[in-house]
Amino acid sequence: MSDPGQLGQRILARQLDEQISAGFEVGRRLRVLDVGLGRGVQALRLARAGHRVTGLQSDPDLRELFEKDLAEEPEGIRERVRLVAGGSEDTGAHFLPGTFDVVLCHDGLIQARDPGITLAGLARVLDAGGLLSLLIRNDAALAMHPGRSGDWDAALAALDFPERTGSALRLETLTRGLAGIGTPLRQWYGVGIFGSDDCPAEEEKADRMLAAEERAGRSDPYRSVAAMLHVCGARGGAG
Incomplete structure (x- = not known):
């Protein structure tokens, strides 16, 4: 999956904070695992907010960039951040x-050999009442970007993609x-709807x-055609 970009990361942060606020009491210091953390934008942001964060990353180059x-x-x-190779x-x-x-x-599920087994593993390490936050490519709307840019061959190929591959991540x-x-869907959002990755320099x-x-x-039908979907589940049981 491509990086959601500066704008996407800001949107993702707002959505994630909304789910954390809904699921945990204010001021609680959380134990966070970021699987396939990439450059660790959300991991560092959550560590700055006082949470204890573990990052799991298989790529040595990305681990080195994150460590820098x-x-x-x-x-x-x-002191609140730990990095693990995997x-x-x-x-x-x-x-x-x-x-x-x-x-x-946010960057590991689509690369997994067996997404179902990987998903079960993620839920297994989640405590009762915990939050599972997934970011996936929106296979149902792959044709939107090439269609908007006038690349009709790519748009037609994208329209065939879900049917051809039987995507497990729809x-x-x-x-x-x-x-x-045991981690049923709590909420889902669209990320990257209007096609821009970077925020303008002008603050307003x-x-x-x-x-x-x-x-x-967070609104239909717009979120259904986003480039990516942010899917949040809640682990059964009291937190």
Whole structure:
């Protein structure tokens, strides 16, 4: 999956904070696992907010980049972050069941050899009442971007993609999967609806763009045609 970009990360942060506020008491310091954390935008943001964060990353180059970014943070933030070498399918090898309050998988599920097994592994390390936050490519709307840009061959190929591949990560399939592992869907959002990855330099224009993306990301039919879907499940049981 491609990085959601500056605007996408800001939208993702707002959606994630909304789900954390809905699921946990104010001021609680959470145990967070970020699986396939990439550059760790959300991991660092949550660590700055006082949460204890573990990052799981298989790519040594990305681990090195994250470590460089982490080294620039104050000591108190660095102490709240741990980096572990491993991929999205390795959670069971590294962590005991119920270890985390929040599990993020914003770049790992689509790369997994077996998304169903990987999803079950993510839920396994989530404590009762915990939040599972997934970011997936929206296979049902792959034709939107090439269609808007006039690339009709790519648009036609994208229209055939879900039927040709039987994507396991369509929203309907993922919703059934979440229910089956005891982490039923709580909310889903669209990310990247209007096709821009970067915020404008002008603060007022950036705020209006952010407001439009955020409103559309929680509204039908707009969220259904987003480039990515942010899917949030809640682990059964009291937190």
